[in-house]
Amino acid sequence: MSELIPKPKTKFYRLKCPGCGNEQNVFSAASSKVRCLVCNTELAATSASKIKLKTKILKEHD
Template sequence: MAGNFYQVKCPDCENEQVVFGKASTEVVCAVCGHVLVRPGGGKATIEGEVLETVEQRS
């Protein structure tokens, strides 16, 4: 499966979490519950600040 993993900072509590760029379900912050990623029919919509690409897969 091709896709990237990103380290994202939560806009509410500033927790940093690794998420998949093609997530098929909502991903919430493990600390405060804010939605970080929403599925978008392929590439997901990331709602936090992307700090870095952790791993690229092709």
């Protein structure tokens, strides 16, 4: 028997830039806006404690 224990929600997301197709890793608790390193498109904005993604997550990893 096991209980589900919530894990801390800090992860990295692998995002793909909708503008240029560049893939980059974004920390889920990033404290500032995240922009594409190639074309400067905004990929995520921050809210209270977690980021708001503006593009699809390709992959999540801890």
